[in-house]
Amino acid sequence: MDTSTFWQGFRAGAPFVVVIVPFGMVFGVVGTEAGLxxxxxxxxxxxxxxxxxxxxAVQLMTEEAPTFIVLLTSLAVNLRMAMYSASLAxxxxxxxxxxxxxxxxxxxxxxxxxxxxxxxxxxxxxTAQRSAYFFGSAAPLVIPWYLATWxxxxxxxxxxxxxxxxxxxxxxxxxxxxxxxxxxxxxxxAAVSVALALVLRGLPYNLGLLVAALCAMATGAALEKxxxxxxxxxxxx
Amino acid sequence: MTAYSDVTxxxxxVGLGIGTFVLRFSFLGLIGDRPIPAWxxxxxxxxxxxxxxxxxxxxxxxxxxxxGAADPVRLSASVATVALGLWSKNVLxxxxxxxxxxxxxxxxxx
Numbered sequence: 111m112d113t114s115t116f117w118q119g120f121r122a123g124a125p126f127v128v129v130i131v132p133f134g135m136v137f138g139v140v141g142t143e144a145g146l147x148x149x150x151x152x153x154x155x156x157x158x159x160x161x162x163x164x165x166x167a168v169q170l171m172t173e174e175a176p177t178f179i180v181l182l183t184s185l186a187v188n189l190r191m192a193m194y195s196a197s198l199a200x201x202x203x204x205x206x207x208x209x210x211x212x213x214x215x216x217x218x219x220x221x222x223x224x225x226x227x228x229x230x231x232x233x234x235x236x237t238a239q240r241s242a243y244f245f246g247s248a249a250p251l252v253i254p255w256y257l258a259t260w261x262x263x264x265x266x267x268x269x270x271x272x273x274x275x276x277x278x279x280x281x282x283x284x285x286x287x288x289x290x291x292x293x294x295x296x297x298x299x300a301a302v303s304v305a306l307a308l309v310l311r312g313l314p315y316n317l318g319l320l321v322a323a324l325c326a327m328a329t330g331a332a333l334e335k336x337x338x339x340x341x342x343x344x345x346x347x
Numbered sequence: 348m349t350a351y352s353d354v355t356x357x358x359x360x361v362g363l364g365i366g367t368f369v370l371r372f373s374f375l376g377l378i379g380d381r382p383i384p385a386w387x388x389x390x391x392x393x394x395x396x397x398x399x400x401x402x403x404x405x406x407x408x409x410x411x412x413x414x415g416a417a418d419p420v421r422l423s424a425s426v427a428t429v430a431l432g433l434w435s436k437n438v439l440x441x442x443x444x445x446x447x448x449x450x451x452x453x454x455x456x457x
Contacts, residue, residue, distance in 0.1 A: 193392060199375050276411065277421055279403065280403040286395075304404040319398070
């Protein structure tokens with residue numbers, strides 16, 4: 111392991127602790143309030159390490175959705191991880207198999223973002239240095255994520271009634287989504303998602319959300335393609 | 348959560364864990380550094396904004412805590428969260444501002 115590169119990555123990832131800790135604590139509280147045991151709350155956090163998908167699963171479980179719908183919808187939230195995986199592959203694809211597996215386990219939004227930025231700006235890095243940087247940036251995120259969830263779960267039972275804890279998930283998700291709305295295609299995708307989810311609310315097995323999400327993805331992709339085509343035509347004329 | 352047995356809950360946890368790992372490992376682990384079709388990437392880019400808004404829209408408009416009646420406390424907290432998120436581009440500012448609005452509104456009108 112390239113130690114100095116590891117610590118470089120660590121310093122880049124460390125500021126995100128201020129996001130991870132409250133987010134993890136809220137998951138601990140929400141999971142416990144929903145009726146999960148401490149082991150189950152920590153099970154989610156250890157095995158999934160993806161806050162948005164974990165919240166989605168717990169929310170659908172409180173709505174008593176069928177098991178396969180809980181799984182499909184939460185996995186849909188995590189489809190973006192496949193995109194991260196795709197964009198990291200050219201930089202890390204030559205690392206040893208076990209390292210690629212370990213990096214996949216620890217792949218979260220923030221460690222992905224700082225690592226890919228570093229790889230783009232420092233093309234001279236070796237594959238070993240890139241791996242060290244990736245692990246360095248993930249360490250200050252993954253470990254506090256475990257600890258914060260545990261703290262939240264311990265705290266969960268101590269929250270007095272009357273506090274609108276049911277609304278922690280909507281607020282957290284709104285806060286996560288809003289900065290993502292960078293282009294007209296993102297806005298359109300979000301609007302289609304909301305409109306169809308509301309219209310199709312009556313569909314059995316909570317299928318409405320899945321249908322809404324697929325249509326929203328197609329909308330975003332189609333608008334992006336149209337914008338790109340228009341830019342090319344303008345460039346040629 | 349009475350609808351699920353302990354086994355089912357663990358099935359969901361382990362299933363989601365394995366599925367998420369497969370997604371993270373997909374290109375990095377199995378495809379290596381071969382190129383990925385542009386249309387696949389174009390769809391993947393919109394997954395988060397396609398799923399999360401639809402999940403929370405009914406929770407905001409028809410909260411279970413008020414038996415589905417529109418609720419000024421929760422609506423004002425939602426508006427504050429979005430406004431702060433757009434203005435600051437900062438997730439934490441939006442979360443804490445939204446939560447503060449929720450508590451303040453609950454105290455004033457709730």
